[in-house]
Amino acid sequence: MQQQNCKSKPQPVLPKRIILMRHGESQGNLDTAAYTTTPDNKIPLTDVGLAQAHLAGAHLHRVISDIDTNNPNWRVYFYVSPYERTRSTLCQIGRSFSRTRVIGVREECRIREQDFGNFQVQDRMKAIKETREKFGRFFYRFPEGESAADVYDRVSSFLESLWRDIDMNRLRHDPCHDLNLIIISHGLTSRVFLMKWFKWTVEQFEHLNNLGNCEFRVMQLGKGGEYSLAIHHSEEELVEWGLSPEMIADQKWRAHANRGDWNERCPWYLDTFFDRLAESEDSGESEDIWHETDEKIQQSN
Template identity: 50%
Template sequence: MCESRPLNSQSMVATLTSTPPSFLPLWRRKLPTFNPTHVQCLGTGKEALEISSNGYIKTNTTGFPEKGISTRPGTSSTPRPPRPRRIILVRHGESEGNVDETVYTRVPDPKIDLTEKGKAEAEECGWRIREMIEKDGANDWKVYFYVSPYKRTLETLRHLGLAFERSRISGMREEPRIREQDFGREKMRLDKALRLLYGRFFYRFPNGESAADVYDRITGFRETLKADIDIGRFQPPGEQSPNVNLIIVSHGLALRVFLMRWYKWTVQQFEGLNNMGNGNLIVMQKGYGGRYSLSMHHNEEELREFGLTDEMLIDQEWQKTARIGELNYDCPMVNSFFPHFEDEGCIT
């Protein structure tokens, strides 16, 4: 039987120093020196990545929208690609569920069709969008679509798309995160009545979602969208056109939540919004400083009808001239959060 003996300090040092390198803990191993200038792109193996003096990659790959954009903001001499001129939010045309809510007890929500009226609404919406874009007077304009995977939104896209020839469509993407709110069980009418008592944002349908749940997934979509805008994802290869228009075909609540998230509206402000009509649209248009404002396209009467308050309208006017990344230090919504500022009214 082997006898185990405690190790003294000298024997411990001897044991550690004699341990093979591959068995040493990571913090004690001598790692090989990494030379980043020898890194090559996987695939062709022909071009080495160029490393700047501060250690960030300079991308020179052709055929990708990320061309010439540094992986760190502010480290590239190449200017950012122009932002799309508009983000156009479109609610699907009239569906069978809009006409008869009992349809939801017989047909799964994602499979509900448009009515004939809804198809006509979608096509008319497409021509309205085209007319709006053509008024810009630009010859190189294009549209890019995001669409919810539900049948009624896909049908809306197909009929809306009749207004555009192939050369005008730079692409489309089916996006599950902008799908309809999940209403859960079939007792929708009763549950919607309870939602009015509880609050439209926080009420969660049994076995379904609340608007707060939709907010979380819309937040993820918004971050993806902003990243795609920043890298010029919607620009055709070799082009830097400011005349790209994004069109998001989705559902009433999802689009209102999208606006809430984009403009940082409060829960109370969200609950004061009215639903968009079927086949209708809301336009976020790029302002003079690069930010998107509803006031660039819509007049005050239209925005009030949608549910915007005085504070929200003032903020939209600020969005028209503010620069990207600029903070609204005179934000009129501040006063509504602090009672001791109420007498000062809105800051303009």
């Protein structure tokens, strides 16, 4: 009966989950001196990182296969950064999935690591990172490299392509299958992805904590058609990752909201940007503010 219903609906269906994963422990994570002699994109995983990725694959398999027993016909589609450490992570993860479960893989350059420049000089990089802490992580641009704002721009472009793939049904072979998109990338890139998706502000981004090696975040589709971190993850986890009470409340709202609804209680959609807004046009408050401003201008002249 379920098969008949599925075949009668040829329209594209949203992925059940979008999962963001950071690569396993790399040689650069273990010893920053690796960046002085090896290009960032060629930094390999350590033995620990390979083991982490193998275990993460088993964990991902359990998450995808055990939560929803109503539809055992789930499938996965991978996006992966072109860096050595992310591709190696994917290779180990793939050991937990059969060929019939994997629809495809796409290498995506736009989800690569933030560019820190070319070969790095340790003492110079230490001073640069200290300056970044003073300047602000989002807007600080590494010499000969990128800022997090630059990463935001290319992640935004990737998201447009991702939605186009979904809308054009390029990722789904059978509408009866629950589709899970798994994006294997880097810590900052994953945080920027979440920032863009959930419309978080720069200030909110600055308080987010990085993902650990092979940690992942599950954006799961709610019944109303919105994605939320609060469906799979606990409130304690969201707090640990640096989400504020308001951000957590928004995630809980998204878990039950209808797609396209506006969260009127979300402060950074309106209230954060104004000191005070009149409740109505009839309050006379706008006229009072105009007169006060006009008087100040005249006095200054």
